[in-house]
Amino acid sequence: MKKKKVTLEEAKKAGGTKYRDMVQKGLEEYENMPEEMKHQIHVYYGYGKGKTTALMGLAIRALGAGKKVAIVQFDKGYDGVHEHYGERHIIRKLKEIGYNIEMYITGCERMNEDGTFRFKNADEDLEEAKRALKITRDLIMKGDQNLLLLDEILAASAYHLIEEKDVLDIIDLFEKNRRFEMVMTGHKLFDGLAERVGLITEMRKVIHYFDMGIQAREGIEF
Numbered sequence: 001m002k003k004k005k006v007t008l009e010e011a012k013k014a015g016g017t018k019y020r021d022m023v024q025k026g027l028e029e030y031e032n033m034p035e036e037m038k039h040q041i042h043v044y045y046g047y048g049k050g051k052t053t054a055l056m057g058l059a060i061r062a063l064g065a066g067k068k069v070a071i072v073q074f075d076k077g078y079d080g081v082h083e084h085y086g087e088r089h090i091i092r093k094l095k096e097i098g099y100n101i102e103m104y105i106t107g108c109e110r111m112n113e114d115g116t117f118r119f120k121n122a123d124e125d126l127e128e129a130k131r132a133l134k135i136t137r138d139l140i141m142k143g144d145q146n147l148l149l150l151d152e153i154l155a156a157s158a159y160h161l162i163e164e165k166d167v168l169d170i171i172d173l174f175e176k177n178r179r180f181e182m183v184m185t186g187h188k189l190f191d192g193l194a195e196r197v198g199l200i201t202e203m204r205k206v207i208h209y210f211d212m213g214i215q216a217r218e219g220i221e222f
Helices: 008-013 017-032 051-064 087-096 123-142 153-158 164-176
Strands: 041-045 069-073 101-105 147-151 181-186 199-202
Touching: 041 051, 051 069, 051 087, 051 147, 051 181, 069 123, 087 101, 123 147, 123 153, 123 164, 153 164, 153 181
Parallel strands: 041 181, 041 199, 069 101, 069 147, 147 181
Antiparallel strands: none
């Protein structure tokens, strides 16, 4: 049977009124919502690949919409020579050519000279985590960003660089200064967190080539 051709104008008019009425009602409710409630907290978590990737993609989208972006990276420091996070080169370039993005890097170098990863926390790591929290608090209270990205803040909590209470205190502070969108990433949720946020996306590992011996690669994992 020959399929009937449908013009774009006909496609726009297709479908019942029930769906359009529902969408229109949602748009009107959003417009009437208090301004501070339009700003939400996102959480991207899990052991699958993609948390920081999603966070950086959101930063690019916000910049493309003319928004101001601030990124705080927890426990992602480096020795000043070998930087392990390729996205930071692009972020600096974006800032140089006039995009409104600020990046705050905290933490000590975790990579050992032999290529292995240092898991043990030193006093310096704890001090750097405190510095990240202070930067975050200052941005929440005084920053002019439209989007605040807290990369690995939940990992910092899970691996005892900061306390769960520190994360909840950050959320409390956001709720008193709710004028921008905020995103948190990390491996694990903790009790009481889900009730305090507006969106949770789990990055769940289904298959990962790491289990086949493929190591982290420049430009893909870092």
